[in-house]
Amino acid sequence: MIVGQLRHSDSEEKMYAPAIREALAYLRKTDLAALEPGRHEIDGDRMFCMISECETSPLSQRKAESHRAYIDVHCVLSGAEKIGFARWSEEQEVVEDLLASGDALLYDELRDEAELWMRPGSYAVFLPNDLHRPGGRLGEEPKVRKAVVKIKWEH
Numbered sequence: 001m002i003v004g005q006l007r008h009s010d011s012e013e014k015m016y017a018p019a020i021r022e023a024l025a026y027l028r029k030t031d032l033a034a035l036e037p038g039r040h041e042i043d044g045d046r047m048f049c050m051i052s053e054c055e056t057s058p059l060s061q062r063k064a065e066s067h068r069a070y071i072d073v074h075c076v077l078s079g080a081e082k083i084g085f086a087r088w089s090e091e092q093e094v095v096e097d098l099l100a101s102g103d104a105l106l107y108d109e110l111r112d113e114a115e116l117w118m119r120p121g122s123y124a125v126f127l128p129n130d131l132h133r134p135g136g137r138l139g140e141e142p143k144v145r146k147a148v149v150k151i152k153w154e155h
Helices: 006-015 018-029
Strands: 002-005 039-042 046-055 064-066 072-080 082-089 094-097 105-107 113-120 121-126 131-134 141-154
Touching: 002 006, 006 018, 018 039, 018 046, 018 072, 018 121, 018 141, 046 064, 072 082, 082 121, 113 121, 121 131
Parallel strands: none
Antiparallel strands: 002 121, 039 046, 046 141, 064 105, 064 131, 072 121, 072 141, 082 113, 082 131, 094 105
């Protein structure tokens, strides 16, 4: 997992893989506020952006997820969000396998879960072994608008 602020990403990203640098450049240079919720093409199925608006809730009420086909780059546009995260291990118990229909494994509980506090301009990169629980309430404002750039995992 990688975390940072978009305003600093151009100086930090030299050490990142080219696809992650491309995703961060897209987030910095695109007028994301003008995009409607839904999927926005960057490079076909290799890389695309999902804009979402959701009502946050206590982290304990959210399911955690991981992906096998895509890397996620989450970026908060407005509001705030708490994201739980943990590394994959054999002790993490999958409760629902949605890999065939939506590239997701879902989890109710995460062993050794930590929290990220995400505010506008912050980003987090989740690799396939990074389990993450987005949509957690942070503060008084229940709504969050975010962009998630999906990068095809080419291993």
